Amino acid sequence: MKTPISWIIDDPAPIISVYHEHSRKGHTEDGRPLIPTYPNEKLFEFCDIIERRGIKGKFSVVPMPGNKGDIVNGLDGVDKKDLDEWLECVKTRVMPAFSVGPEMLTHHKAVDLATGEALSMNERDWASTQDRTTLVPYIEKAVSLVNEAGLYSIGVTSPWDFGIEVEDEYEHSISLAVEKATGSKKAWFFLRGLRDRPKAKPWVAREEDGRTLVSIPATTRDYIWQTIDTLRSDDDYVNEIADNLITADGKEGHIIRVLESEGYPILITHWQSLMSNGLYTGLRVMDEVGRRIAEHLSDKVEWMSFEQITDLVLSNKAEYPKPVF
Numbered sequence: 001m002k003t004p005i006s007w008i009i010d011d012p013a014p015i016i017s018v019y020h021e022h023s024r025k026g027h028t029e030d031g032r033p034l035i036p037t038y039p040n041e042k043l044f045e046f047c048d049i050i051e052r053r054g055i056k057g058k059f060s061v062v063p064m065p066g067n068k069g070d071i072v073n074g075l076d077g078v079d080k081k082d083l084d085e086w087l088e089c090v091k092t093r094v095m096p097a098f099s100v101g102p103e104m105l106t107h108h109k110a111v112d113l114a115t116g117e118a119l120s121m122n123e124r125d126w127a128s129t130q131d132r133t134t135l136v137p138y139i140e141k142a143v144s145l146v147n148e149a150g151l152y153s154i155g156v157t158s159p160w161d162f163g164i165e166v167e168d169e170y171e172h173s174i175s176l177a178v179e180k181a182t183g184s185k186k187a188w189f190f191l192r193g194l195r196d197r198p199k200a201k202p203w204v205a206r207e208e209d210g211r212t213l214v215s216i217p218a219t220t221r222d223y224i225w226q227t228i229d230t231l232r233s234d235d236d237y238v239n240e241i242a243d244n245l246i247t248a249d250g251k252e253g254h255i256i257r258v259l260e261s262e263g264y265p266i267l268i269t270h271w272q273s274l275m276s277n278g279l280y281t282g283l284r285v286m287d288e289v290g291r292r293i294a295e296h297l298s299d300k301v302e303w304m305s306f307e308q309i310t311d312l313v314l315s316n317k318a319e320y321p322k323p324v325f
């Protein structure tokens with residue numbers, strides 16, 4: 001069997017940059033204002049890359065990005081036509097290869113579910129003191145919005161490290177909320193990184209009342225993030241960043257180290273990393289990494305979506321025990 005490889009894309013939302021909304025600084029490290037929106041053309045370019053390189057993984061859809069409305073009823077400042085075009089593209093070009101899921105509701109301020117109003121604290125801080133009584137409806141709302149928008153989701157991503165202080169309650173709540181929203185008894189989620197450990201793999205996080213929850217960790221770092229904070233966008237720079245994951249000769253890099261340690265390379269980047277504050281250098285890095293993987297590793301690794309990884313784990317649960325943290 002080839003080793004599964006997958007790419008986590010955190011933080012996408014239609015048009016709106018959730019990074020712009022929640023960033024406290026509001027500017028790049030070299031002092032340029034963060035751009036507030038990304039054009040649909042850049043989602044199309046992302047799709048060109050994943051189709052060209054055969055890349056699969058997990059793609060977040062933040063359903064109430066930055067507390068600016070929601071993807072079913074409309075987003076503040078976003079043309080309905082552009083919203084529909086974004087969702088249609090995710091459905092027809094991203095979803096065949098990537099498992100889609102919410103990254104909670106806003107990736108910004110927590111929401112009062114009764115009124116839809118923003119609370120004063122962000123979702124991460126809010127989650128830290130919650131239990132299943134409040135987490136289940138919150139997660140159910142997030143999963144339901146993504147499904148109501150015409151996408152398909154049986155998994156969630158944790159904005160920041162949402163839920164880590166109450167992980168047991170959080171895991172129970174994801175599993176139950178996914179079943180309530182979709183009827184699915186299997187679910188996946190992404191919260192933890194498992195980096196620089198041998199045999200880093202996903203694990204069965206929870207089995208309860210006939211439901212199963214699989215935790216899929218990132219096993220590398222987001223080296224593409226640095227493209228946000230520089231005007232450099234030359235080919236040497238693109239190649240240097242790609243080298244962190246896999247060198248041009250296919251012999252070194254974080255992906256190679258994970259494979260040598262018998263783990264699964266689960267790459268991670270962010271939508272804002274690929275958008276590079278309007279320079280889109282990150283998309284070029286992704287394309288080059290995908291090219292190098294295809295050139296050097298196609299006999300060793302097989303791209304999988306998070307749902308495919310979930311099914312693989314569930315087909316042989318004993319192989320995927322929970323690691324000790």
Ligand SMILES: [Zn+2]
Binds near residue numbers: 011
């Ligand atoms: Zn995020």
